[in-house]
Each structure stands twice: as structure tokens, then as C-alpha cells.
Amino acid sequence: MGRGDLSDAEWERLRPFLPVSNGRCGRWRDHRQVIDGILHRVRTGAQWRDLPERFGPWKTVYERHRLWSADGTWERLLQQVQAAGRCRRRNRLGHLGDSTIVRAHQHAAGARIDPSPAPGSKGGRRDGTPGRDAVAESPRPLGGGGAEGEGLGRSRGGFTSKLHLSADGRCRPLSLIVTPGQRADCTQFKPVLEKIRVPRPGLGRPRKKPDSLAADKAYSNGPIREYLRRRGIRHTIPEKSDSQAARLRKGARGGRPSGFDEDRYKKRNTVERTINRLKQFPAVATRYDKRGYVFLGTATVASVAIWLRT
Known part of the structure; x- marks a missing residue:
């Protein structure tokens, strides 16, 4: 067992939820060996071709990661790990929202023009035609075609992607x-x-609504507050100074100020520490993946590792 590989206890938590077969190639290569290879790449940021031989063929490891990023397997694993972790702790579901800029490496650019690549395909052609091994379903698209559709853009930080997240x-x-x-x-x-x-x-619908929410001024606007009130979610979001001045100018017609819990807001640094944890993984701190859904899968793998080891 190498440093950063799954322990026996962590493997037993993941094993019941892993797919048995991809339906095309018969039996899978050992899941544990491949997942250890994916974790090694996420933890070190190395190129796929430079994976140590003990993880098997690098292309097998990459294709498994790409396929599971496309068909939602990593997201389902994250949800199952979250359910197991919360069942043991039985703590309330708090939500803290924020985002972080991720600098994109120059190798992240130049993806083939295929706005909806199919999972399991060998890659689309430049005219958008799926690969020869394409299957029926497609991953959830991030947007339109081109760099925007792959989650790449230009900000003050240069060539970047933005990772929006919530944390407990x-x-x-x-x-x-x-x-x-x-x-x-x-x-x-x-x-x-x-x-x-x-x-x-056991039985029951999954939890979708947090007990409370804390966010910064970037989320302070009327539609968001109305959405939270409609869903019955207690929230702590500071009011922007210009919004406060406009409300005061209107007098009685401006309405009452929004509720703000200072003690609750002090805990918002939790989401900042969550971002710091995610960026301890070099493959998340710098985006090397060309496809947006593959980079999202990389961030989800890091999240699964955080849940398993916390």
C-alpha cells in the first residue's frame, strides 16, 4: 500500500457502491487498483502517462476516470459517502456557499469541438461526431460549445475556471x-x-434542503433571498451597502432589513477552509483537464477523499 492509497476501511466503505461492469468490455480491471491510481494522479498532479506501473496501464486508469466523470458515478459515490458520514455523526445539515478561482494550465485548452461528448467514446471528431464507441447517454453539459462549454474563461487571474461549492x-x-x-x-x-x-x-427521499445557510455579500440580492424564503431556509447573508442605502431612502416603502446573525456568519470561514482542503490536491488547484466534466470529476474525487478521511 502506497502513501495516499485507500486503506482497507476506506475501501470497504466504497466497495458496495461501485459498478460491476460497464456493459461493453465484460469484467472490469480491479477497481481498487484503478481508484488508487486516480487518487495518486489527483494528489500529485502528474500526467496520466507518468503513473507508476503498480496501478496498471495508465490509459485504463484515465478511461475509468473519464467514464465515471461522464456518467455521474463519482457524484453518486460522493453522495453515498456523505450519507454514511452523516449517519454516524447525526449532525444538522448546514450549508456554506462560496467559489474559488482555479488557474487553468495551457494544456487545458484546445479540446476538440464537441459540446456533448458521450461517455465511453474514444473522443469526438472536430465536426462534433461522437467516437466509434459512443453510448446512448451523454454527460450533463456545462454550457455551450467551445471554451465556455468546457468551463474555461478569462478573469482577472487570466485563463481560469471557477469552482462553485457548498460545504458542511x-x-x-x-x-x-x-x-x-x-x-x-x-x-x-x-x-x-x-x-x-x-x-x-433506509427508505426516504434524500435530503436536499439545508437547515441553515451562510454566504457572503456576493449572494446578496432580492431573487436569492426570495428563493430562500420560499423554500423555508434560514439564512445569514450580509446586506450590501448600496442596497441598504436604497432601502433607507425609500423609508417605509423600503421594507424591513433582512435578518443577520453575526455569530452564525463568523462560522463562514468553514467554507474557506474547505476550499483550502480541496486545493491541497494539485490536480484541483491547477486545472490540467481539457474537458470540463473531467475536471469536475477530479474535484469530486478529491471531495470523496476528504469525506473518507475526515
């Missing part, structure tokens, strides 16, 4: 979304919140 009170990611670096935080608030799905033990 123990610095563990709950949901993740990738957008171009110039995308505003408030535009992804609802998608991040609605992506939370923590399965309950």
Missing part, C-alpha cells in the same frame, strides 16, 4: 459546479444548492 460545518464539500472564471457567483447559487442530495439511511 466540518469543512467537507456537499456539491460542486464548474463554470468559466468570469462567471458571477450569484448566478450559480441555485444550481449549487439544488445539487445537494444526501441519501437517508
Whole structure:
């Protein structure tokens, strides 16, 4: 067992939820060996071709990661690990939202023009035709074609992507979304919140609504507050100074100030520490993946590792 590989206890937590076969190639290569290879790449940021031989053929490891990023396997694993972790702790589901800029390596550019690559394909052609081994379903697209569709853009940091996330009170990611670096935080608030799905033990619908929420001024606007009130979510979001001045100018017509819990807001640094944990993985701190859904899978693998080891 190498440093950073799955321990026996961690493997037993993941094993029941892993797919048995991909339906095309018969039996899988040993899941544990391949997952250890994926974790090694995420932890070191090495090129796929430079994986040590003990993980097997590098192309097998890469294709497994790409396929599971496309068909949602990594997200389902994250949800199952979240359910097991919360079942043991039985703590309340708190939500803290924020985003972080991820600098994209120059090798992340130049992906083939295929706005909806199919999982299991050998890669699309430049005219958008799926590869020869394409299957029927396609991954959830990040947007339109080109760099925008792959979650790449230009911001003050240069060639970047932005990782929007939510976290619980123990610095563990709950949901993740990738957008171009110039995308505003408030535009992804609802998608991040609605992506939370923590399965309950036994029967019952998964938990989708947090007990409370804390976010910074980037999420302070009327539509977001109305959305939270409609769903009955207690929230702590500071009011922007210009919004406060406009409300005061209107007098009685401006309405009452929004509730703000200073003690609750002091705990918002939890999401900052969650981002710090994610960026301890070099493959997350710098984006090397060309495809947006593959980079999202890389961030999800790092989140699974955080949940397993916290």
C-alpha cells in the first residue's frame, strides 16, 4: 500500500457502491487498483502517462476516470459517502456557499469541438461526431460549445475556471459546479444548492434542503433571498451597502432589513477552509483537464477523499 492509497476501511466503505461492469468490455480491471491510481494522479498532479506501473496501464486508469466523470458515478459515490458520514455523526445539515478561482494550465485548452461528448467514446471528431464507441447517454453539459462549454474563461487571474461549492460545518464539500472564471457567483447559487442530495439511511427521499445557510455579500440580492424564503431556509447573508442605502431612502416603502446573525456568519470561514482542503490536491488547484466534466470529476474525487478521511 502506497502513501495516499485507500486503506482497507476506506475501501470497504466504497466497495458496495461501485459498478460491476460497464456493459461493453465484460469484467472490469480491479477497481481498487484503478481508484488508487486516480487518487495518486489527483494528489500529485502528474500526467496520466507518468503513473507508476503498480496501478496498471495508465490509459485504463484515465478511461475509468473519464467514464465515471461522464456518467455521474463519482457524484453518486460522493453522495453515498456523505450519507454514511452523516449517519454516524447525526449532525444538522448546514450549508456554506462560496467559489474559488482555479488557474487553468495551457494544456487545458484546445479540446476538440464537441459540446456533448458521450461517455465511453474514444473522443469526438472536430465536426462534433461522437467516437466509434459512443453510448446512448451523454454527460450533463456545462454550457455551450467551445471554451465556455468546457468551463474555461478569462478573469482577472487570466485563463481560469471557477469552482462553485457548498460545504458542511466540518469543512467537507456537499456539491460542486464548474463554470468559466468570469462567471458571477450569484448566478450559480441555485444550481449549487439544488445539487445537494444526501441519501437517508433506509427508505426516504434524500435530503436536499439545508437547515441553515451562510454566504457572503456576493449572494446578496432580492431573487436569492426570495428563493430562500420560499423554500423555508434560514439564512445569514450580509446586506450590501448600496442596497441598504436604497432601502433607507425609500423609508417605509423600503421594507424591513433582512435578518443577520453575526455569530452564525463568523462560522463562514468553514467554507474557506474547505476550499483550502480541496486545493491541497494539485490536480484541483491547477486545472490540467481539457474537458470540463473531467475536471469536475477530479474535484469530486478529491471531495470523496476528504469525506473518507475526515
